[in-house]
Amino acid sequence: MTTQAFDPNKAQNLAEIEKQFAVKAVEHAQTYWNLLEKVPPANLKLTKQDDEIYEHFKRDFPEIFVEPYERITKLDEDMMKSKEGKEKWRKFIESYKDTVKDYNFGSLIRTNARDEYSETNTIFTTRIQFYAYEIARNRLGLNDKAHELAKEEAEKEKIKEEKAKEKGKKKANGKS
Numbered sequence: 001m002t003t004q005a006f007d008p009n010k011a012q013n014l015a016e017i018e019k020q021f022a023v024k025a026v027e028h029a030q031t032y033w034n035l036l037e038k039v040p041p042a043n044l045k046l047t048k049q050d051d052e053i054y055e056h057f058k059r060d061f062p063e064i065f066v067e068p069y070e071r072i073t074k075l076d077e078d079m080m081k082s083k084e085g086k087e088k089w090r091k092f093i094e095s096y097k098d099t100v101k102d103y104n105f106g107s108l109i110r111t112n113a114r115d116e117y118s119e120t121n122t123i124f125t126t127r128i129q130f131y132a133y134e135i136a137r138n139r140l141g142l143n144d145k146a147h148e149l150a151k152e153e154a155e156k157e158k159i160k161e162e163k164a165k166e167k168g169k170k171k172a173n174g175k176s
Contacts, residue, residue, distance in 0.1 A: 024105070024106075025124065028107055028127075028130075033117055033150055037147070037151050037154050040144075040147060041138040041141070042138060042139065042141065044138050046131055046135055047131055047135075049096075050131075050135050053128070053132055054132075054136060054139060056132075057132040057133075057135070060091075061088070061092075069136075069140050072133060072137055073112065073113045073114065074113070075109065077111065080125075089126075089129065092129075092132070093126050093128050100127070100131070102127050103126065103127055103128040104126045104128065105126065105127045106124055106125075107124070107125055107126065107127045108123070109125050109134070110146070113137045113143055114145045115146070116149050116150070
């Protein structure tokens with residue numbers, strides 16, 4: 001085993017590692033969507049530091065916290081990835097290095113809080129950016145529509161499963 005320090009800037013992008021990160025990000029998104037289905041967003045607590053993250057987000061990004069909160073409902077990816085945006089976010093993200101587990105781990109976030117996760121409504125962010133936006137969305141009632149969508153989706157899935165079970169029972173009993 002080598003004793004040389006690992007330099008992430010010189011590391012290769014290995015396809016298998018990237019796939020594992022993607023799988024984790026998708027699992028996190030599915031878990032969060034399931035939470036939105038079962039728990040009213042105002043009652044969700046995502047971390048032990050929700051209050052601190054929310055206040056810090058409001059303090060560092062006051063331009064986003066303008067009613068009716070469209071810039072929280074719909075993410076401005078260009079603003080987040082502009083030179084100024086990246087620098088501002090970098091400082092915010094790094095401040096959680098010692099307090100939030102996996103603070104810089106990749107996460108999927110919905111670009112529009114009114115819709116579900118989809119290929120066109122999802123971008124890749126860090127976990128702390130996910131927390132900042134989703135805590136704000138939950139506290140400001142901006143995820144209420146997603147909560148209703150998730151509940152409707154779950155109910156449709158339940159009905160579909162019940163119909164499939166019933167169809168299976170009829171086949172087992174020799175009926176078509």
